[in-house]
Amino acid sequence: SPSNLTSSMEIGRPYIRKAQYSFGWDWGPRILQVGLWRDVYISLAKDAEIENPYVYTKEIRDNKAYINVSADVDLYKDINVESKITVSYGNKIRAVKTADVDKGKIDTSIEIDNPDLWYPNGYGMQPIYSVDIELYSEDKLIDKRNVKTGIRDVKLIRKKDTEGESFIFEINGIKIFAKGADWIPADNLLPRLTRDDYYKYIKLAKEANMNMLRIWGGGIYEDDAFYEACDEMGIMVWQDFMYACAQYPDEYKWFRDIVYDESEKVVLSLRNHPSIVLWCGNNENNWGFYSWWGLNDPEYLGNFIYKEILPEICSKYDPSRPYWVSSPYGGVDPNSEAEGDRHQWVVWSNWADYGHYQNDKGRFISEFGFQSMPDYKTILSCTAPEDRYILSPVTISHNKMVEGTERLIRFMVGRIGFPKDFKSFVYLTQFNQAEAIKFGVEHWRSRKFMTAGTLYWQLNDCWPVASWSCLDYYKRKKALYYYSKHFYSDVMAYIKSENGGITVSGISDLLENTDATVKIKAYKLNGEKTFEKDISTTLIANDVTKISFINDSDFADGYVSRTVPVSRDGFTYPEYKNGNMLDTVVYVDMVVKGRHYENYLVFDRFRNLNLSxxxxxxxxxxxxxxxxxxxxxxxxxxxxxxxxxxxxxxxxxxxxxxxxxxxxxxxxxxxxxxxxxxxxxx
CATH class of the missing domain: 2.60.40.10 (Immunoglobulins)
Structure with a gap:
C-alpha cells in the first residue's frame, strides 16, 4: 500500500470496489460477503439493438415541455433502420415521433403540450410517463425499449447572500426545503432484501412527510425497486457515488480505469429516474483531506475522481441534474456553515448537548444525528434474558460507535435522568433522540431558506443495533419516526424562548398564503391553565411567519427563585431561575385548512422540572x-x-x-x- 494511504487508517478497503460498509462501520458489523448478488442474464443478439436509452427534460415553458430522447443503436447486420418514439401518460398517447438513426445514435427533441409535471412529496403529483423507443427495418420491429420517467426541471441555487452562499433545490421553479434522512444499505446480507422491502421503506419515508433521502456513499448503488418507489412517491434522491471516509488510490491508471467503467455504468443505468436530483462525488473525503488528514486539497488520493472523472462523466451522460463534489463540501473548510452542505457532528460525536444546534447556521444540513436503542421487541428477538442490562457485553456490542453506549447514558442523564431499569433505558433513549432531532429540525426550518434542508442520520438499520435510525432493522418505528411526522409536516407551529418571552411562528411549505387560527395556552405542570390567547393570521406561502411575542410574565405570576445546574464554558454552575416558569408548559394549536398542527415548549431540561x-x-x-x-x-x-x-x-x-x-x-x-x-x- 502506498504510504500516502496510511494516514486515512484504511489500508485495504479503498482498493476493493465493493460495498464499503461491509468492512464494518459505526452502526454495522464487519461481514465481508463475496459473490454474485444481483440478477445475471444472457442477452440474445438481434439484427440491431437499442442501448442506453435516455429521456430528460430540456425545458418547461408556456405550458409546454421539451424533452430529449436519445439512445445508442448497435447494428449487427448491414441494414437500414429508423426509430419511432411514443410518449404516453394515463393511458393516453401524448406524442409520437419518428427519428433517424444517425451514426448509431438516436437523438431527438419532442414537444409535450400541457405536461403533467413531477413534484416532490407534498408539492404536487408524481406522474410517470412511459416512453417507448422502437427500432424498425423495412417496417419490421427489430427492438424495443421502454423508459419510465417524469417531466421536471431541477436546479441547485447557489447565490451569495448575507451569510455566505445559498444551497437550495429548486424543482419546476419552486424552492424546496428538503426534509428527510440519510439511507444506508438495509441489510448486511443484501440478497435478503425484496422489492416489497424497498417499497415499504419508501412508503414509510413518505408517510413521515419526508421528501428527500440521501443514498450514503459507503453503501451500494441501490436496487431498481428503491428508485422506482422514490419516483412513484415523490422522494427526491441525493445520490452519492460509492467512496466514503478514506483516501482512494487514483494515482494508479488501473484504478482510474475501474472508476471510469463503474461510473459510466452507474450514470447510464440511473439517469432516467426523476427522483434523483443530485450526483455527489463521495461521503466526507474532502472534509477528511482538510480536517482529519491535514492534506488540504491534494491532486490524487481520490480527489482526481471527485473533481475530474465524475464531473466529466455526469456532464457527458446526464446534463439534466447538478453534480456536487462531496458531502459535506463548500468553502475553504468543506464543512463550512456559510456555504454548501454541512455534516453537524459537534452534537453527539463531539459530546455536545443538542442545545448546540441552535447556534448552527449551516446552509443545508445533510447529516446530523442522535442515537437511541431499537424497539424493545427487536431487543427481545436478538438477546437472551441474562444479557438485557445496559452494560452487558451483548448490549455494548450492538452499538458499533466508539463509546456509543456511554454517549447514550451521558445524554439521557443530562437531559432526563437515570432510568429505573433496562427497559426504561430503551424508551428514554428513544424519547431523548426524538427531542434532540426535533430541536434541530425546528431551528433550521425556522431559518427557511437560509438553511434549505435537513437530512438526519439515518432512516434505517442493517441489523438489530443501537443507532441513529428512526426505523430499526425490522422496520419497527422508534419515537423519532413518530416525531418526524410532526416536525416534517407541511405546516409547523414553532415556539422559541428568547428575549424574556416566547415567539410563536408558523412555518409553511404550502404554495399559497393560507389563513390560520392559532390558540396559545400555558399550563402549570399540575394541570392548571394560566394563559390563553386566540389569534387569527395568514401564513405566508413557502415561508416563515412571525405570529406573536408573549412576555414570560404573562405566563408566570411573580418570581419564585429555584436553583438548577447549568453547564457553560466547560463548567457546571448553579443558576437561579424563576421556578414559576420551570413549572410552566406552553402549548400551541395552529389550525390550517381544518388540520391541527400542535407543539409545546418547556423552559428547562426535563430532569430540572417538577414532573408528576x-x-x-x-x-x-x-x-x-x-x-x-x-x-x-x-x-x-x-x-x-x-x-x-x-x-x-x-x-x-x-x-x-x-x-x-x-x-x-x-x-x-x-x-x-x-x-x-x-x-x-x-
Missing amino acids: KPDIKYSYEGNTLKLQSDIPAFGVFIETENETDLSDNCINMMPGKEYKIVFTEDPGKLNIFDITELTAKI
Missing part, C-alpha cells in the same frame, strides 16, 4: 384508541402486546385534550406510560 405522574385514561372506539391526561404528560408511550401499526406514539399530552391513535391490527394488552414512570431518583 399523570393519570392517563383510555378507551376504544373501533380501531381507534382515545387517550386523555389530567396534567401535562411527556413521552407517553403506547406499548402493545401484539404487532400492530400505530398512527402515533411517544405523545406529549396536554390536560383535558383527547388524543386519538388509530391501529391496524388488534393491539392486545396495552401498557401506557410516560417518562415519569421510567426515571429513578438514585
